[in-house]
Amino acid sequence: MTVITRFAPSPTGRLHVGNIRTALHNWMFARAQGGRFLLRIDDTDAARSEERFVEAIRGDLDWLGMTPDGEERQSARFALYEARFAALVESGHIYPAYESAQELDLKRKIQAGRGLPPIYDRAALSLTEAQRAAFERDGVAPHWR
Numbered sequence: 293m294t295v296i297t298r299f300a301p302s303p304t305g306r307l308h309v310g311n312i313r314t315a316l317h318n319w320m321f322a323r324a325q326g327g328r329f330l331l332r333i334d335d336t337d338a339a340r341s342e343e344r345f346v347e348a349i350r351g352d353l354d355w356l357g358m359t360p361d362g363e364e365r366q367s368a369r370f371a372l373y374e375a376r377f378a379a380l381v382e383s384g385h386i387y388p389a390y391e392s393a394q395e396l397d398l399k400r401k402i403q404a405g406r407g408l409p410p411i412y413d414r415a416a417l418s419l420t421e422a423q424r425a426a427f428e429r430d431g432v433a434p435h436w437r
Contacts, residue, residue: 294326294327294328295321295322295325295326295327295328296322296327296328296329296330297318297319297321297322297327297328297329297330298318298329298330298331298332299311299314299315299318299319299329299330299331299332299353299360300331300332300333300334300366301315301333301334301349302334302335302336302337302340302341303333303334303335303341303342303343303345303346303349304337304340304341304342304345305345306345306348306352307348307349307352312352312356315353315356315358316356316358319358322361328361328362329358329360329361330360330361330362330363330364331349331350331353331360331362331363331364332363332364332365332366333346333349333363333364333365333366333367334366335365335366335367336366336367338367350363377436381436386436386437387416387417387436387437388416388424388434388435388436389412389415389416389434389435389436389437390416390419390424390427390432390434390435391415391416396412399412399413412437414437416437
């Protein structure tokens with residue numbers, strides 16, 4: 293079995309010491325195990341990702357002597373993610389929920405007040421088709437559970 297490690301920075305700015313520490317740890321482990329060290333550009337935030345930061349990340353790793361054995365981009369996998377998401381919806385393994393952040397926070401506080409862990413109550417599973425349609429009609433975007 294070949295060990296494969298990865299370093300997955302977001303190209304939204306320059307690397308910092310915490311990034312370098314993670315990259316160094318993963319690079320050293322891959323080398324010690326005779327494995328591979330991959331650079332995975334986490335460019336899923338299209339609004340803030342910039343190619344100049346990708347180039348800077350590559351340059352910094354090269355300067356540090358940690359040249360990756362390969363490079364991947366998260367954005368190149370969007371079609372795969374969409375297909376898996378659709379399969380999960382189709383199979384019923386995930387479902388739409390419509391609570392707001394404030395409603396979820398209130399539920400957590402109530403549970404904490406009762407000494408319970410903050411576990412989602414699965415209330416969205418009991419919504420009728422009409423209720424779901426009303427949320428959609430009102431422009432409430434679902435989050436998926």
